[in-house]
Amino acid sequence: MTDPETILIEVLRWHPDTPEAPWWQSYEVPYRADATLLEALQTIKDDLDGTLTFRWSCRMAICGSCGCMVNGRPELSCHLLLRDLAPGPVRLEPLAHFPVIRDLVIDQQDFLDKLPAVGAYLVPAEETEAAAAAPAAPSRQTPAQMADYYQYAQCINCLLCYSACPQYGLKPDFLGPAALALMARHDADSRDHGQAGRRAARDADTGVWDCTLVGHCTEVCPQGVDPARAINRNKTASARDYVFDLLLPGRRR
Amino acid sequence: MDCDLVIVGGGGAGLRAALAATLADPGLDIVLVSKVVPMRSHTVAAEGGAAAVLRDDDSFAQHFDDTVSGGEWLCDQRAVEAFVAACPQELIQLERWGCPWSRQDDGRVQTRFFGGMRVQRTWFAADRTGFHMLHTLFQTSLRHPSIRRHDEFFCTDLLVDEHGLAGVLGVDIARGTPVLYRARAAVLATGGAGRVYAHNTNAGIVTGEGMALAAVHGVALRDLEFVQWHPTALPGSGILITEGCRGEGGLLLNAEGRRYLQDYDLGPPDPWPRPRAMELGPRDRLSQAFWHEDRARRTVTTPQGSAVLLDLRHLGAERLAERLPMISEVARRFLGIDPVTTPIPVRPAVHYTMGGVATGLDGATALPGLFAAGECASTGIHGANRLGSNSLAELLVFGRAAGEAAAAWSRNAPSAAGGSLLREAQARAGQAYALLAEGHQAGRPRVAELRTAMHAAMEDGVGIFRDAEGMQRACQALAELRARYRAGVALDDRSRSFNTEWLAAIELGHALQVAETIAHAALARRESRGAHRRRDAWSARDDANFLVHSLAYCDPQAAPRIEHVPVTLTRSAPGERSYGGAGARVALD
Incomplete structure (x- = not known):
C-alpha cells in the first residue's frame, strides 16, 4: 500500500x-x-x-x-x-x-487540588531538627520493598485515566484513578509514615469505595501504572481497617 | 499582588529553591510562577542520573578533578569545591523526601558509571531520574502551603528600581490578563535555551527567556558559547537516549561495525567498561568524533539523517528492563526497534546550555534581589563541557542555595516600591500586549518562519565545529532576524485566552536574543576548548589568552558586548585533558 x-x-x-x-x-x-x-x-x-x-x-x-x-x-x-x-x-x-x-x-485544577487531599507525598519519619537538616546517609530500601510501590510511582499525571473513568464522569468529586494510585504509592513505601493521615480520604464517599471496578483506567495508562490494582489494594486495606476498628475500638488514632 | 519572594520556573531548581526558602523561613510568602504545571517542566525528561560521592572508592577530590578536567579547566574551581561537597547531602535529602533511587540487593543506593567520571558516582532511578526527582520535589512542595503556586502563568519581564529588583510581571495564560508580583526578591529557574537550535533533546518550553530577562536588565550572561551536544539522541526528533546506556555497557558502532571512538584518542576498545574511555568519554569529545565519522561517510543512513549505532544487545532483556526501561520503550515506540535485538540509531543533538546568568555561589546576580539557579544560571561549575549527571545535582545544590539566599535577602530588603512601579509595570506589560494587538498587520513574518530561520543560522554557524566565517554569518543572520522581529510578527490568534501563539512570539524574542549572544560569545573566543571547537586558525586551546570566562552584556537594539574575565583556580592547574589509556578494569555489579 x-x-x-x-x-x-x-x-x-x-x-x-x-x-x-x-x-x-x-x-x-x-x-x-x-x-x-x-x-x-x-x-x-x-x-x-x-x-x-x-x-x-x-x-x-x-x-x-x-x-x-x-x-x-x-x-x-x-x-x-x-x-x-x-x-x-x-x-x-x-x-x-x-x-x-x-x-x-x-482545566486540570480539580486533579491538582486532589493531590494534597490524598496526601500524595511521602511523610518521612520524624527526626530531630538537626538530623532532618543534615541527614547523614540514605535509608535502606530493598528492591523487594521498592517493588511494593514502584509501579504506582510511574504516574506522569497525564489524566488519561480520568477521561477513561466512567465514575469520574458521573461524579467529579470522586478522587479518581491517578490520585488514588499516588495515595497507594506512598502508603506502600517502607519509608513513609503518613498512612494514618491518608485514611480519611481513602475511606470517604469520594475515596476507594467510589470506584466501580471498570478498569478502563489501567487500559489507557501510557506508563503501565495499574490504578485499578492500586485502588483494589486500598479497598482491602480500608476493609481491614474497618473490621479492626469494629473489633478494637480506640485503635484508630 | 505583594509577596516576599517570586520564583520563576517550577522545575527542579525552582522547586528546590521554593522548598529551601520555606524551610529556612516558614513565614515567608512565596509565589512559584511557572508557564507549565511544575511536573511538566523539562527536569522531567532527564534520564541517566545525578552525581554525588557515595562509594568508599570515591572522594570529593576525585569528583572535583573529573569535573574540572571535564570542563577543560574553564570551571570556576571555588564553585566546584562547594558543589561536590554539597551533592551527597542533597541526594540524601531527596531520598528522605521519597525519591525512588535504584537500590542494591541489600537496600543501599545503587550507582552507575557516566561519561568522564572515574568512579560509579551517578545515582539513578532507572532511566527516569529527572522524572522521579521532579515528582518528589513537586509532591514535597504540596506539604508547604506557604508556597503559593501560580501554574501556567508566563513571566514576561522584571521590574527594577533604584534599590534593585522590585517585581516580576506575568500573564495568566488561561485568561490572558497581566499580573504584577511586587517583591524584593526573585529566583530565576527557567532552564536552558536548547530550543534555539533545530535539533535538540529539549522540551518545547526550553526557550531561554530567563537568561534574556536578566540580560535585558543589565545582568551579564556568562560562557554562553559553550553549548553541549549530547552524543546520543534519535535522528530527527532529537529524543534523548541516555548516557546511562553507555554507563551500563552500551557500545557505539559506525556503519562498518567498528567502535570508532578508539580512533579519537579514547581507546583502547576494551570489552569491559573502562571509566573515562571509549563510550564513557565526555560528551564534547564523543559528539566531535561523530562529526568526523559523518564527514568520512562512515555513518548509517536513516530517513531522518545520518547516525551511528548504539548497541545494547549484549546487556540482555532483563538488564534493559531493569535499568533502561524508558529507553527500550522509546526505541520500540518511535523507531519500531527492540534494543534487545537491534542497535538504536543515534546522533548528536543540542542538549544543554553550559553558560547562563552569571551568579555567585548563593545564586545572587549583579542585580540586587535577583537570583538564578539551575540550567539558566552559570555558577561556573561546568566550564567548557559539563559532565553528565552533574546538572541534576547542580539544580538541587544551587537551587537550595539560591532559595536560602533569596529568603534572607527578602527579609532584609528595602520596602516595596511605590506608585512609580505601577506605571513602569503598565508600560512594560504594554509591550507584550502591543505584540498581540498589532499581529494582524500585513506583511509580517509568522513566528514559525523566524524560528526556522533562527534554527538554520545556529545549526549552520554555531555547531559542533565552528569557524570565524560561519559564526559571522550567524551573527549577521541573527541581527537581521532580531530587526525583523522588532518590526513585528504576524499572529493568527489575537484573543487573550490561552493564546499559545502569542506566548510563542514572546518566547521567540527572548530566544533570538540568547541565540545572538551565543554566536557573538563564540566568535569572540579565539581558541578551542571543550564544546567550543574551531576549525580555523584557533583550533588549539590557548590558556595564555583564553583561560577566561566570557561575559555578554546585551543590548535591546544592537549586538551584545563581550568581555572576558579570569577563571578562579584553587588547586588544579590547567593540564592535559586525556581520556582512554590505562584505566583500571572495573567489574559491573
Whole structure:
C-alpha cells in the first residue's frame, strides 16, 4: 500500500469568547508515516492555523501535557504515530470529563487540588531538627520493598485515566484513578509514615469505595501504572481497617 | 499582588529553591510562577542520573578533578569545591523526601558509571531520574502551603528600581490578563535555551527567556558559547537516549561495525567498561568524533539523517528492563526497534546550555534581589563541557542555595516600591500586549518562519565545529532576524485566552536574543576548548589568552558586548585533558 500524501485531522474546537457552540474544524496535513500526531498538530499551528490551541512539551511521553481524545480514546498525542492512524480521518477532542479552557486544553485544577487531599507525598519519619537538616546517609530500601510501590510511582499525571473513568464522569468529586494510585504509592513505601493521615480520604464517599471496578483506567495508562490494582489494594486495606476498628475500638488514632 | 519572594520556573531548581526558602523561613510568602504545571517542566525528561560521592572508592577530590578536567579547566574551581561537597547531602535529602533511587540487593543506593567520571558516582532511578526527582520535589512542595503556586502563568519581564529588583510581571495564560508580583526578591529557574537550535533533546518550553530577562536588565550572561551536544539522541526528533546506556555497557558502532571512538584518542576498545574511555568519554569529545565519522561517510543512513549505532544487545532483556526501561520503550515506540535485538540509531543533538546568568555561589546576580539557579544560571561549575549527571545535582545544590539566599535577602530588603512601579509595570506589560494587538498587520513574518530561520543560522554557524566565517554569518543572520522581529510578527490568534501563539512570539524574542549572544560569545573566543571547537586558525586551546570566562552584556537594539574575565583556580592547574589509556578494569555489579 502506498502512503497517502496527506491525512485529515478533525478537531473539536471551542473558545470562551464564543461559548455558545463548539465546532469541528478539519485540517489536511502532510503525511509522514513516522511523524507523531503531535508533530501533525505542530504543523497545523505553525503553517496553517495559529489559533489551534493544545498543550505539549517533552514530546516523549514523560511530561504528561498532551493528552486528548483520539478517535474517542484518551491518548498522548506525542505517543501516536500517523502510521497507526492512517488513512484517517483522525478525530480529536479535549480529554473527556474535564472543563475545557480552549480547544484541546482542559482545566486540570480539580486533579491538582486532589493531590494534597490524598496526601500524595511521602511523610518521612520524624527526626530531630538537626538530623532532618543534615541527614547523614540514605535509608535502606530493598528492591523487594521498592517493588511494593514502584509501579504506582510511574504516574506522569497525564489524566488519561480520568477521561477513561466512567465514575469520574458521573461524579467529579470522586478522587479518581491517578490520585488514588499516588495515595497507594506512598502508603506502600517502607519509608513513609503518613498512612494514618491518608485514611480519611481513602475511606470517604469520594475515596476507594467510589470506584466501580471498570478498569478502563489501567487500559489507557501510557506508563503501565495499574490504578485499578492500586485502588483494589486500598479497598482491602480500608476493609481491614474497618473490621479492626469494629473489633478494637480506640485503635484508630 | 505583594509577596516576599517570586520564583520563576517550577522545575527542579525552582522547586528546590521554593522548598529551601520555606524551610529556612516558614513565614515567608512565596509565589512559584511557572508557564507549565511544575511536573511538566523539562527536569522531567532527564534520564541517566545525578552525581554525588557515595562509594568508599570515591572522594570529593576525585569528583572535583573529573569535573574540572571535564570542563577543560574553564570551571570556576571555588564553585566546584562547594558543589561536590554539597551533592551527597542533597541526594540524601531527596531520598528522605521519597525519591525512588535504584537500590542494591541489600537496600543501599545503587550507582552507575557516566561519561568522564572515574568512579560509579551517578545515582539513578532507572532511566527516569529527572522524572522521579521532579515528582518528589513537586509532591514535597504540596506539604508547604506557604508556597503559593501560580501554574501556567508566563513571566514576561522584571521590574527594577533604584534599590534593585522590585517585581516580576506575568500573564495568566488561561485568561490572558497581566499580573504584577511586587517583591524584593526573585529566583530565576527557567532552564536552558536548547530550543534555539533545530535539533535538540529539549522540551518545547526550553526557550531561554530567563537568561534574556536578566540580560535585558543589565545582568551579564556568562560562557554562553559553550553549548553541549549530547552524543546520543534519535535522528530527527532529537529524543534523548541516555548516557546511562553507555554507563551500563552500551557500545557505539559506525556503519562498518567498528567502535570508532578508539580512533579519537579514547581507546583502547576494551570489552569491559573502562571509566573515562571509549563510550564513557565526555560528551564534547564523543559528539566531535561523530562529526568526523559523518564527514568520512562512515555513518548509517536513516530517513531522518545520518547516525551511528548504539548497541545494547549484549546487556540482555532483563538488564534493559531493569535499568533502561524508558529507553527500550522509546526505541520500540518511535523507531519500531527492540534494543534487545537491534542497535538504536543515534546522533548528536543540542542538549544543554553550559553558560547562563552569571551568579555567585548563593545564586545572587549583579542585580540586587535577583537570583538564578539551575540550567539558566552559570555558577561556573561546568566550564567548557559539563559532565553528565552533574546538572541534576547542580539544580538541587544551587537551587537550595539560591532559595536560602533569596529568603534572607527578602527579609532584609528595602520596602516595596511605590506608585512609580505601577506605571513602569503598565508600560512594560504594554509591550507584550502591543505584540498581540498589532499581529494582524500585513506583511509580517509568522513566528514559525523566524524560528526556522533562527534554527538554520545556529545549526549552520554555531555547531559542533565552528569557524570565524560561519559564526559571522550567524551573527549577521541573527541581527537581521532580531530587526525583523522588532518590526513585528504576524499572529493568527489575537484573543487573550490561552493564546499559545502569542506566548510563542514572546518566547521567540527572548530566544533570538540568547541565540545572538551565543554566536557573538563564540566568535569572540579565539581558541578551542571543550564544546567550543574551531576549525580555523584557533583550533588549539590557548590558556595564555583564553583561560577566561566570557561575559555578554546585551543590548535591546544592537549586538551584545563581550568581555572576558579570569577563571578562579584553587588547586588544579590547567593540564592535559586525556581520556582512554590505562584505566583500571572495573567489574559491573
